[in-house]
Amino acid sequence: MMSESVAEIKKQLEEAASLPSFIAKYEADERCGVRNLVQKAKKQWIALQKEEERIEKMKFFEKKYAEYTLICGIDEVGRGPLAGPVCAGAVILPRDHDILYLNDSKKLTETKRKELDQVIRRESIAYATAFVSPGRIDEINILEATKEAMVKALRRLLPGAVAEDPEKRNEEARVKPDLLLIDALHLSSLPDIKQVSIIKGDEKSVSIAAASILAKVKRDHLMEKYAQIYPVYGFASNKGYGTEAHREAILKYGPCPIHRRTFIGNLV
Known part of the structure; x- marks a missing residue:
């Protein structure tokens, strides 16, 4: 153990797949630099456990409605701005996903949102986003435009829809959700799909949080x-x-x- 330099051990911590294994391996090392690294690893492990617990709590609604095979989270971004469209996201996550740090997109840093955006796109069963233009917002009001964006995003998931990511989502990958988890709204134009409206859903449901993140990253990119x-x-x-x-x-x-x-x- 002593043959390894502190710098080498630090690199191991940065690349560690298992924090408990790292801690067990180096806890007996008495060098000050290594003790500091072990303490850092312990703090990271505690934080990781807390995050895993938080995510499990955010799976409450997905577990409550576990009899539904395909649960789709829907959320919007951009109701309040003076300019630009409103954007909605729709995401179906696999039941056994282990994506951490999902949350209301506004509570995440831009870097973390972009990182999670890629993870969600890669690991989701299906996803889509949709815009409703400023002109349309002026025409029908922001509430109706928000609902319209949500419906558009959902319909892009359905069989026969044009895939948002052609390299990953071909026609055969289009799916129809069994249940919609929606942030605070009900979509009356979709009476054939069961809906659950959740106040502050992007803080309480991993599916809605994922939809929020996709919509936020998509809209931010357009505004740039x-x-x-x-x-x-x-x-x-x-x-x-x-x-x-x-x-x-x-x-x-x-x-x-x-x-x-x-x-x-x-x-x-």
């Missing part, structure tokens, strides 16, 4: 593209939300084509 087209509004940072700088830009330059006219009436 819009920032290149309409640079004066700061869309890359504010994502269309009504920051002071964004409001001042509207007052100075007027609205652009992706502003929601029904949201900025007091600024134009």
